[in-house]
Amino acid sequence: MARTRHLDFDEGADSSRFVTALARGLDVLACFHVDEKWLTNAEIASRTGLPKPTVVRMAYTLCVLGYLRQSHESGKYALGDSVAALGITMVSNLKLRRIARPYMQDLANRYDISVSLGIRNGLSVLYVENCRSGAPLSLGLDLGARIPIAETAMGHALLAVMESRERERLLAEICKDEGEQRWPQVLQTINAGCAHWRARGFTVVVRDWQTDIVGVGAAIRQPDGRVIAFNAGGGSQQVPARAVGAGGRAPAGAHGQRAGVIRAQRRGLSAPVPSPNTPAEQRVSALPRGLKRCRRSCQAKGGMRSFWPG
CATH class of the missing domain: 1.10.10.10 (Winged helix-like DNA-binding domain superfamily/Winged helix DNA-binding domain)
Structure with a gap:
């Protein structure tokens, strides 16, 4: 042939x-x-x-x-x-979406947040899957929603794992759209997000795109070059910025939870559900780790090689 x-x-x-x-x-x-x-x-x-x-x-x-x-x-x-x-044909053929959904729903239920999967659509990330908890404050975005690449954790994660030539083309398009006056500040924010990704394996954006919203992003670059991004987010009351900013490090008094996570991972299980009495910041500090585990599980089940740190 x-x-x-x-x-x-x-x-x-x-x-x-x-x-x-x-x-x-x-x-x-x-x-x-x-x-x-x-x-x-x-x-x-x-x-x-x-x-x-x-x-x-x-x-x-x-x-x-x-x-x-x-x-x-x-x-x-x-x-x-x-x-x-x-x-429908395109979304149905997106294998990673089917693989990711149970992990995304588990993460959403665990932390009372919204967890989304998206692909690039022009200067936006297009939601192709979304899982929510039953919490009344979880984000209301659904399939087909578009969020700006330049101003979101999901977008920064997508940029961080793109091939260099594709990233430079996209940055040039964003620059043209933002204008000369705003571009230096926007680029500084994007570069900070990409640096955070290289150092920690996830991105964080606090109250940039929407007021009172905290987002944590991760991404996968598939062997064919397509980038698929994850986002976990909610209101700042659900996702305290200080806790997420800790980069997933366990807060004081959480080492017992960390040991439980390690034991669960060895048995091939997800992390144990934090105690209901655990303060919000203690519970949410594990969110970046949870999102990274979701990403790794999808990578392993999808038979994809690692293209990311952490």
Whole structure:
């Protein structure tokens, strides 16, 4: 069987292989956001930067193919069933998602938080799996939600394990989006997150993207180069920043718990559930370790080599 030729994508949109008309059509599909069903031609034109006549032609073609549908009452457009079919096929073929879910749910239940799995989507991380505890304060983001790479623990972890050329291209795109005035501060935050990853094997962001939110991130780079990121997060009352900032080191009086973790790991089990009477900061200080164990378990079951520290 003839092998498919490997393409070099470094040229990007400047390559003679790049089909601009196709890119414009995909831009139209990508401008729809979660919890936002209908858009007018003018709204699509504003978001994509395309002339309105071009949007009208693109929308017509996409409706014929089933990727958009039009309301008979308002004339507005919504994503069609063909988009759903593509998305479901892609997510269903994501093997790591199936492997990770039980570990993610266990971690969410253990610490009353939300644990998510995501992949890159432009300048965002797209949630492809999300597990929540029953806690009323757990984050309400769900499948299909997008969070900014530049401002989140999940995004910083994704950047930290990317191949260097891909990371530099992404940083250039983020720089363009942020603008010259904000970029130095944003880059400093990203570099600090990547350094934290190299030193500790996880990233932490406190109250950057959303007020009163603490996030812990980790990531896996698969053998084919795709990066899949994990995020564990909640309100600062659930995830005290001081505890997470301890980097997963056991706080005073927690050495008995650490011994229990080691014994459980030797038996192939997850860490023991902390005592209900344990103070919040003592319980949550184990969260980075829990997320790293989740990541390692997924790596082992998925048959992937290690691409990360810790």
